[in-house]
Structure formats: structure tokens, C-alpha cells
Amino acid sequence: xxxxxxxxxxxxxxxxxxxxxxxxxxxxxxxxxxxxxxxxxxxxxxxxxxxxxxxxxxxxxxxxxxxxxxxxxxxxxxxxxxxxxxxxxxxxxxxxxxxxxxxxxxxxxxxxxxxxxxxxxxxxxxxxxxxxxxxxxxxxxxxxxxxxxxxxxxxxxxxxxxxxxxxxxxxxxxxxxxxxxxxxxxxxxxxxxxxxxxxxxxxxxxxxxxxxxxxxxxxxxxxxxxxxxxxxxxxxxxxxxxxxxxxxxxxxxxxxxxxxxxxxxxxxxxxxxxxxxxxxxxxxxxxxxxxxx
Numbered sequence: 001x002x003x004x005x006x007x008x009x010x011x012x013x014x015x016x017x018x019x020x021x022x023x024x025x026x027x028x029x030x031x032x033x034x035x036x037x038x039x040x041x042x043x044x045x046x047x048x049x050x051x052x053x054x055x056x057x058x059x060x061x062x063x064x065x066x067x068x069x070x071x072x073x074x075x076x077x078x079x080x081x082x083x084x085x086x087x088x089x090x091x092x093x094x095x096x097x098x099x100x101x102x103x104x105x106x107x108x109x110x111x112x113x114x115x116x117x118x119x120x121x122x123x124x125x126x127x128x129x130x131x132x133x134x135x136x137x138x139x140x141x142x143x144x145x146x147x148x149x150x151x152x153x154x155x156x157x158x159x160x161x162x163x164x165x166x167x168x169x170x171x172x173x174x175x176x177x178x179x180x181x182x183x184x185x186x187x188x189x190x191x192x193x194x195x196x197x198x199x200x201x202x203x204x205x206x207x208x209x210x211x212x213x214x215x216x217x218x219x220x221x222x223x224x225x226x227x228x229x230x231x232x233x234x235x236x237x238x239x240x241x242x243x244x245x246x247x248x249x250x251x252x253x254x255x256x257x258x259x260x261x262x263x264x265x266x267x268x269x270x271x272x273x274x275x276x277x278x279x280x281x282x283x284x285x286x287x288x289x290x291x292x293x
Contacts, residue, residue: 027142032132035146036153047121059121066117073116074163077156078127082163085112086170094174128153224270226263234258238271248272 030051034041045051047059065072069089073082089112096105135148236257241250251268253259259267 027145029129029132032136032145032149033128035149036128036131038154044121044124048125050125060118062117062120062124065120066113069113069116071160071163071167072120074159075155075157076124076127077153077159078123079159081123081127082159085116086163086167088112090170090174094177224267224274226259226266229259229263236264236267238268240271248274 030045033045033050037044047062049059062072068075070082070085073079073085089109092108092112093105096102096108131149131152135145135152139145139148236259237254239252239254240248248271251271253264253268257264
């Protein structure tokens, strides 16, 4: 059996490891890898650069892996790596969307795709060599080893179809989760904008909370009421559709209202910009449908 020194991707600079040209059954590593990979072996042989005199590392880009990421890993029977891409990428994307960071969600998507394109060739080489070593250690006889290499290698259309179906279900589930959290069912509230807020008793609210609440409502009144419009003798009812934790989805003026169209738009603009998540406000909206300002 001949022995040669061969550079191996992933080893330190200048480091070399021993590898055999042939197994105990006379099947060379190249022949064994050809059986494992199948029809695309010549293409991957160029990517891996195994038998080039320069001993360069595998080519660091794989377009199919970049375009299809986890689907490509499953198709090439690299189920563990496929599961990593299948789980981590959507998990990070969904997390960033729920945190209100859609640009980070897009960035994580691109990062995982680029990583798949860069790592696919060396990972696939390691995967194929692991199959060859395992079959060589567990089986004897050229015919038997050939069958086992074919069985363990190649591609899996079954895994691809299953991955496609699960991906479709996963995408639907993610959309439902994100939609249910980011677009909650609006709660109906109404704001009566007037000069002096009436006292609205609530036995569940402590005295200090009521005082703080009324101060906050006065601040909203002073901000929302159109400048230059007399307080006395004027009033307006504004209906709000709110979504927790206090986002204004819609604000409409109800009749009767003594303000003209321009004044109404000024008032609605201020109300839409109001932060209803301040301590005390949202708790009040959760208990009442009509408040007076």
C-alpha cells in the first residue's frame, strides 16, 4: 500500500497529514468519494481541489447552497447541518421581527445564506470523507463497500420533498405568530376632548394614581386642543381604536363637534402622536371606553 503526504483543508499552515491512496480492498479515496457523491463528482472534485499539486483549500463558494441553504443540505443528506440552518435562521428572523427590528431580520437571513454558500464545499467534503471512513471501518469486500457507499451517499429527493413541505408549514406558522403579536385585536376607546376633564371615579384606582392620571390627561388636552381655539363653549368627541401597549390605530371625530375641519385635523394629528403607553393611561383605557378631557 502506497502512502503519500496530502494537505488537508482546516489544518494549520504548513501542517500535513498522512492519507492512503487505497483502502484494504484496493478502492482509492477518489473512487470512494466518486461513489458517495454520485453524478456531480467531477464538479465537486474541482471545488474540493483534492488532487491539485498546489494543495489549495476547497473553493469557498457554492451557489446552490447559497440559494437554497437548508434545502441543499437536506438534499445532500447532511441532515444535521440542514437542521441547523432550518431552525436557527427562521428563529433569529422571527425574533428580530417581534422586537421591531425588521432590518436585522433581513440581515440575519442574508448572513445565513452567505455562510451556507461559503461553508458548503468544505462541509460536504468532510461529510463524504466521514462516510468513506465509516464504511471502510465497518465493511469488507469491494462489492459490499460499494453498495454501502452508494446507500449512504448520493442525494435524497425524499428528504428534499419533506423539507419543502415543512418549510411551507414553517413559513405559514411564523406569519401567524408574527401577525397575532404585531397586529393585536384593537381595543375600542373614545376620548372626549374638552377644556376641563371631569372626574371619573374608579374604585380600583388609588388616590395617587387618579391624581397622576388626571395630570396626564390635562397634558394631553393642552397638547391636542387646537391653538387659538377658545376653551369655553367648545368641545369635541374623538373615537380611538387602540392596540396594546397603546398604539393609536385610528382616530375619528364624532359629532357634535364645534371645531372646523382644519382644527379637527390639528387635534387628530396631535392625538395620533400621543404616547398612550405612559403609566396610568393604558390601565385606564383597559377599564373605560369613554374618557373626558
